[in-house]
Amino acid sequence: MLDIQAIRNDFPILTQTVNGKPLVYFDNAATSQKPQVVIDAISNYYGTINANIHRGVHTLSQLATDAYEQSRQKIQTHLNAKHNYEVLFTAGTTHGINLVAHGFAAFVKAGDEVMVSAMEHHSNIVPWQMLCERTGAKLTVIPMNEKGELIIEEFEKLLTEKTKIVAVNHISNSLGTINPIEHIIKKAHEVGAAVLIDGAQAAPHLKIDVQALDCDFYTFSGHKTCGPTGSGVLYGKEEWLEKLPPYQGGGEMIKEVTFEKTTYAGLPHKFEAGTPHIEGGIVLGTAIDYLNSIGLDNIMAYENELLRYGNEKLQEIEGIRFIGTATKKTSVISFNVGEIHPYDIGAIVDKMGIAVRTGHHCTQPVMNFFNVPGTVRASFAFYNTKEEIDALVLAVLKAQRMLG
């Protein structure tokens, strides 16, 4: 049983007031808040061991390098990756997906197919469209049903020997749907397709085991897992990372440079050009430690209770329409109230200190599918409470009285 008040005491921002009211932060799918231990680790890095890494001969550089590489190993353990060099530090999920999509131009030709799903974030659609434009490959899309669940029978029909990579999210940021990625990975491998899992919404909530999943790539953002903005991870199977061409050229990613030819560094540095986000990589490890100190199973169980409670209380609102009613979901609730524009609800509840996201959530195809301009999205984390959900319901009712 989690001590939620003790957890909330770890997050200084939760004592903020907004418009004279206590902050109720329900935009965790956009970015998570940071515990004091993460905030302190950032300050501690710059106050004690800040130096450039991997090439310095002096002590500070060695200390910073050790901390950075220890964090990589921590993340390797967290993901249960076979090798630490299969864990690449990135700027976030978008960076990780672009790194793979860019490199896949080496393996995709005209007439081949690249598969995404109907519920993807734009970051897991546009890079693949760019790949298709560059190579003449075709983008195929796994459809979903009215609950916001992928239609697996259609997925299996879409898969052919032409499918070279399947890129899908583990969890939808606008619907909350948890996708059956184990099955998707298994079926994709049967036709020889690689699989990239966009784990941006899963890493904060679920224990990820990349070897058990047998995915070829798995990517997530540090800022959604209580870590620093601009940090993230791309896991890639060694066999793929060895084949994939570098994404960016520069220092760090080379073995030898001559004007005639340059040879590249081995893994992971081949994909880590330039001075990395050193503090971000180190402190991402601190954030992962913090989540593990609470326990992802405990986090998931508590957030499921918040999801149940939130659905129960919100559905008492006359005229509410939930967008995303999958059987398997995380703690994301998207909804609209009658014909009221979601933006107007978001603006009014903000006056009462409540932070939700409104709009298309970078999933415009999802909004088109449900024929809505956008939704109000409340996304809960392990530091939220049922009392905060009660405050949200009262605020939405007030907005409905004002606008309905």
Ligand SMILES: Cc1ncc(COP(=O)(O)O)c(CNc2co[nH]c2=O)c1O
């Ligand atoms: C499923 C998914 N994929 C990719 C991204 C991109 O992550 P980034 O590179 O860290 O920006 C996001 C961010 N989702 C959201 C960002 O703000 N509101 C959101 O729902 C996401 O939810």
